[in-house]
Structure formats: structure tokens, C-alpha cells
Amino acid sequence: MSKPHLEEDVLVVNIVNPTAGLLAGDRVRYDVAVETGARVLLTAPSASRAHRIVEGDARVAQEFGVANGGWLESWPEMFIPQAGARYRQQTTLRVAEGGEALLIEMIAPGRTASGEVFAFAELDWETTVFLGEVKIARERYVLTPESATLAAMRAQFAEAYYASCFVVSPHLRADAECWGRIHDLHGDETWVGCSALTRGGWAIRVVAAGSIALRKTVAAVRGEIYAALGKRAPGLRRN
Template sequence: MAFVYVLNPSGAVFSGDKLELRIVARNGGKLHVTSTSATKLHRMLDGSAYQKVHLEAKQGSYIEYLPDQIIPQAQSSYDQETTIDIDRGSMLIASEIIAPGRLARGEIFAFTRLKLATRISVDGSTLFTERMLMEPTTIPINMRGALGTFLYSGTLLALVPGGNAKGVYDAASSLDMTGEDFRLGVGALPGAVGIIVRVLALSSSTMTRLIDDAWSRIRMQMIGAPAPSRRK
């Protein structure tokens, strides 16, 4: 399997940036894509930044897209649109982790806006659409019904249309669901094409551990191998 590390040479995302990432695997190709470090959203006093991510797995291929966390710094404004296009017989794992800001500087939900949209299509038909908008300076998100007392939120998608969706669900469900510093939930996607894993955590280390554990267990069901050790 090819391992690809995506590097942003500017070191951060700035106001006015328009980024596009397209990842395609076909004809049985296997690909792991990650980032070299966290995606840092710099302060944006005027304007915002945008990123479009397109993941396409076709013809019995397999993609893992597992970037490091998004860190929205104070006064940042960022929109991200992720489109997943997969056919039956292919497989895909994708994750997304959101940090509260630069905790060492006392930044906790000090960003202006974080808007994330995800759309999944199977064989050309839209199966799943999700939109999340965080504007903590307008509507607090560290409240009951939102993040509550937790600081980090994470999502992992595992898609196996035409494959062993039940085995993937059972593998993820074997994870601990609650702990002193986290909550975790597993849900089935429509059409028995895969699952979604949600995690809330108090620390970056706990979030990373849980997402990696879910990835490894699901990966074993998908391709018969646990998650490898990645050099960062």
C-alpha cells in the first residue's frame, strides 16, 4: 500500500486561501493518505479560508484518509467541503478531528466560524449528507446538547458498500463507549454500506488513541491487517 503525506509548505491556512485535495484510487489500488501535522487555521481578521476534499474509490480499491486534527486559532473562519464517491466493492476509511484551539495560549473555542460539510455517494447516488456549523462567539458550543464539557470532537467513517458492514459495525462496537474523559458512539449508515463513529474527548491524546483504535479494529475487518505505525 502506498503511504502519502500531504504537506502545506506555508505551515498554516490563512485568510483568502482556497485549497483543493483530490484523492483517487481505481482498479484495486490501495492508498493511505495523511498529513505531516495538524491543519492550523491562522487568525483571519478579514475574510475566511476554504478547502475542498474529494475522495474517490472505484473498481475494488481501498482508501484511508486520516489527516491530523484541525486546530482553529482565535478569530479564524474556515469552510471545508468533503465529497466521497465510492462504488460497491470498494472500501474507504476517513476521519476528522477538531481541536478547541491553541490550549497552551488559553484559546478555547475562540474561533469565529468552522463550517464542515460531508457528502457520500455510492454508485453515483447520494447516500448521506451532513453539515456542521460552529460559531462559538455567537452560540456557545461548550454547553449541554453540544460538546458539553468536552474539548475535542472526532468522526470516523468506514464505508464497505457490498461488503461486510456488520463485521465492521461489530468491530467498532467492541470499543469502550464511556470513560472519565471521553464518550464514543457507533451508528450504521443507510443501506448497510458502512458505519460512522463519533468521539468526544477532553484531551488530544485520548482522542487520537480512540480514533486510532477504531481505525485498527475496522481495518482488520476490511483488509485483514491492523493499523500500522505511522512516522510523523
């Protein structure tokens, strides 16, 4: 961990990978517990990368727990799967009744400046969200360059960038005005969709034509959510 600081009464913690990226056989695990009254933002100062892997894979497991009265935001930098990368990520978010969480992830199609666009070998991405003892969301996709899912995205944006967002809070109403403003972010360079989960949470998806459009839209979505919750969004100080 590096550069923790308080911002808007939130402890902002940067998590730094000490290597140049994830390689074959790497195993990384995060276990994060946010107690009652604690407010934490987990982020990173730079993009994370998975390198070419001929045999095996690299894996990251994330376990986030938020107690009643706690607040957790996880918004790392962009994930960049390089050509030939084999990567698996498993994320479990457990939010107690009365807790709040915002989970944001952004994925690049590759090192686009080097001409690597969807050249990874395989991405296996899994996210499960619990509110109390009830599972309210489960998302898993296994992507290869030939996947039908990627074909659909590339039909709209040749270098499609993707973001996934889950928000859980007892204070965010289904009729909140923020949902209309988030839907209005949908446009020619950015596709945006949001929907309610089975209870107490919402899922938001963004597909964009480039990294700038994705970052701008995700920042706008985050700002709308914070405003709807009556909170001030802490800065990330990534530079």
C-alpha cells in the same frame, strides 16, 4: 506530497502544507482518484492550522473517488482553528459499488496550551458520502463560540476534542463484533457513538476530554475496523 512509502501493501502518502497554515483568501483543492486494485492512505506529518482572519475566510475542498476494488483511507493530523479563524471545508467522498473507504478527521478546540479554547470566529464543515449513485450521508455544521452544539460538548468536556469517521465497505457486516468493542470505548473521558448509514456504510463520532484521549480512542476505532475487514492497518510514520 512528501515521504510516500509502502506499508502493509498500502501506499502511504503524506500531504504537506508548504506554509505555516491557512490564511485569509487561501483556497486549497484536493482531487484524489483511487483506481481498481489500488490501496492508498493519505495522511499528514503535522497538524493543520487556520489563522486569525479579519475579513474573508480560508477554504479547503476535497473530492475523493474510489473505484470498484479500490481502498482509500484519509486520516490527516489534527485540525487546529486558532483564535479568530474563519474556515470552510467541503469534502465529497464517492465510492463505487465494491470500493472501500475510511475517512477520519480530528478537530481541536484551539491552541489549548495558549489558552485559546473555542476562540475561532466560525467553522463551516461539510461532508457528503456517495455509494454508487446514492447519497448515503450528508453532514454539515456551522460553529461559532456561541453555538448550542459547542455548549452541549463543553458541558461535558471543557476542552472538547472531536473526531468524525465514515467507513464504507461491502465486507463490513452490521452484526460484526467490532461494533460492540467500539461502543465499549465509551467512558468518563471519551464519548463514542456509531450508527449504520442508509446502506453500505457507518458513521462513528468521538468526543474526548483532551488530545491524548481522542488520539487513543480514534486509533482503537481504526484498529477495530481494519481487523473486522481482515486487513492489517498500515503505520503512518508521522515522526
